[in-house]
Amino acid sequence: MSCQETTVMMVAYLDQELSPPERKRMAAHLVGCEACRRELAALSTLQGGVRRSLQQQVAQAVPAPDAWGRLQDALAGADQPMRPTQTAAWPQSIARSIGALFLGGSLMRRFVLVGLLTLALVGGVVIAVPPVRAQVQEMIDAWFHFQLPGGRSGVGIGFGGARQAFTPYMPAWLPEGLDVGMSGGTTAPGAEYVEFEFHPMPRRNDDDRFIRLIEGVGEAVAGLPKGREVTINGQRAVFTSELSERHEIQVDPPTPAGARLLAWYVGEIKMELVSNLPEEEMIAVAESLVPMEEGKGE
Amino acid sequence: MDVIERSQAGDERAFAELFEQYKNLVYKTAYLMLDEPQEAEDALQEVFLRVHRSLSSYQPAKGAFTTWLHRVTVNHCINRTRKRRLRLLPITQVHPGRMPSQPSPERRLDDEDAIARAMRGLSGKLRAVVVLRYYWDMSYGEIAETLGIPLGTVKSRLNAALRALRAELEPPASVRLSDRDRATTFDSPNVGGTSQCATGRHEDAGLRS
Numbered sequence: 460m461s462c463q464e465t466t467v468m469m470v471a472y473l474d475q476e477l478s479p480p481e482r483k484r485m486a487a488h489l490v491g492c493e494a495c496r497r498e499l500a501a502l503s504t505l506q507g508g509v510r511r512s513l514q515q516q517v518a519q520a521v522p523a524p525d526a527w528g529r530l531q532d533a534l535a536g537a538d539q540p541m542r543p544t545q546t547a548a549w550p551q552s553i554a555r556s557i558g559a560l561f562l563g564g565s566l567m568r569r570f571v572l573v574g575l576l577t578l579a580l581v582g583g584v585v586i587a588v589p590p591v592r593a594q595v596q597e598m599i600d601a602w603f604h605f606q607l608p609g610g611r612s613g614v615g616i617g618f619g620g621a622r623q624a625f626t627p628y629m630p631a632w633l634p635e636g637l638d639v640g641m642s643g644g645t646t647a648p649g650a651e652y653v654e655f656e657f658h659p660m661p662r663r664n665d666d667d668r669f670i671r672l673i674e675g676v677g678e679a680v681a682g683l684p685k686g687r688e689v690t691i692n693g694q695r696a697v698f699t700s701e702l703s704e705r706h707e708i709q710v711d712p713p714t715p716a717g718a719r720l721l722a723w724y725v726g727e728i729k730m731e732l733v734s735n736l737p738e739e740e741m742i743a744v745a746e747s748l749v750p751m752e753e754g755k756g757e
Numbered sequence: 758m759d760v761i762e763r764s765q766a767g768d769e770r771a772f773a774e775l776f777e778q779y780k781n782l783v784y785k786t787a788y789l790m791l792d793e794p795q796e797a798e799d800a801l802q803e804v805f806l807r808v809h810r811s812l813s814s815y816q817p818a819k820g821a822f823t824t825w826l827h828r829v830t831v832n833h834c835i836n837r838t839r840k841r842r843l844r845l846l847p848i849t850q851v852h853p854g855r856m857p858s859q860p861s862p863e864r865r866l867d868d869e870d871a872i873a874r875a876m877r878g879l880s881g882k883l884r885a886v887v888v889l890r891y892y893w894d895m896s897y898g899e900i901a902e903t904l905g906i907p908l909g910t911v912k913s914r915l916n917a918a919l920r921a922l923r924a925e926l927e928p929p930a931s932v933r934l935s936d937r938d939r940a941t942t943f944d945s946p947n948v949g950g951t952s953q954c955a956t957g958r959h960e961d962a963g964l965r966s
Contacts, residue, residue, distance in 0.1 A: 469916075471915070471916070474890070502923065505926070507867060508872050509872055509922065513891055520785055520797070522780050522784045522797075526798065527780075530802055530806070
């Protein structure tokens with residue numbers, strides 16, 4: 460057995476998880492290899508440290524006294540408590556957004572943009588309630604207006620600062636029954652994104668139809684993946700089933716099976732449309748993208 | 758009928774007992790996966806909401822309830838860490854790259870606090886196997902069953918996790934995991950490549966991108 464093979468198996472050796480023949484071979488190697496013995500000793504020390512560290516981290520950790528009360532409230536708010544669906548997550552997410560807007564705090568950064576667009580669409584709640592409106596105005600200094608099928612208009616999308624990276628696009632056509640469920644700006648090294656997710660509202664099952672649209676600029680989004688080529692409004696586009704974690708649905712995962720990615724460029728913006736819809740519908744959605752209209756609030 | 762069967766039959770009082778009996782299991786796992794008490798509280802609520810909705814799908818013949826509950830909890834936490842990776846921030850609040858941290862000289866392989874900090878750099882998948890193995894004392898077989906992954910994957914993930922922690926705690930001269938944001942430039946000929954490439958590289962190193 461080589462040092463390299465031994466190194467790969469050391470953790471399992473220490474955890475007593477090697478087969479007897481593997482264990483025997485490893486022991487034989489260790490007898491004659493001081494470097495591996497030192498490595499093994501270091502890993503053994505680390506394992507002990509990890510165990511103690513984990514115990515220490517949760518030694519005093521207990522749920523809040525009102526945990527059951529909160530759960531009861533959440534269960535009471537569900538339409539039919541025992542149904543095997545995911546509908547409860549949406550009101551919860553939206554409620555969090557409202558709570559974050561009022562209260563600030565750590566939840567705000569993560570959730571404030573989730574559901575914000577939804578709220579604006581669902582009934583103008585955000586812009587109708589003065590205290591919320593003031594907070595939203597503070598958060599969102601770049602307003603965009605758009606139309607969805609059915610004549611409803613949306614407003615929102617905040618870049619949260621003095622600068623906006625680019626003007627986002629929104630589909631002018633969506634398959635019947637899909638609605639906008641999430642929007643937000645995210646970043647990664649070398650890229651800035653605006654993201655939207657569309658699905659039935661509320662999302663009922665893990666395999667519901669969905670669209671995840673990621674619009675990104677920056678050096679990290681340069682280039683199209685390999686795949687079957689099509690055209691979107693005369694521009695080269697690529698279909699592939701190779702997805703990365705960035706393409707996975709963000710609200711109420713998991714991403715439904717059979718999802719594909721359609722990638723192309725609109726100017727400098729790389730468009731990535733991930734969906735389990737038929738390809739012709741994905742293309743139709745892609746071809747319907749129109750730039751949002753920047754405004755000065757609602 | 759035990760508490761699980763009664764809960765499956767729709768007995769709300771039994772579900773309250775179930776919550777009381779298993780809340781610490783869920784909370785502690787979530788705490789170790791997500792770091793923050795508030796995140797663990799949120800996870801506790803969301804996991805039990807999910808349990809309430811899908812308890813009917815649990816089949817005792819297919820495995821212990823705790824295995825099923827651990828699976829629901831860990832999968833939820835992994836998804837939370839993914840969302841956190843793509844956290845929704847106003848764009849102008851975020852810098853293009855994170856500042857690499859400097860390794861502290863006092864870091865040692867048996868320093869519980871340093872280990873806790875180093876664990877925050879592990880991806881959700883690697884962290885899950887560490888928590889299940891070294892906190893809950895599960896065998897590799899039990900971890901494989903809980904996560905629904907092959908035994909070999911458990912071995913390789915634990916090995917990757919321990920190696921990543923070791924590299925963070927005792928960084929060799931040329932490679933430190935805390936240099937992860939620079940990794941795409943120093944070990945890749947494809948400088949300025951796609952974020953997908955960068956993500957894959959980080960996953961290989963066992964770190965969140």
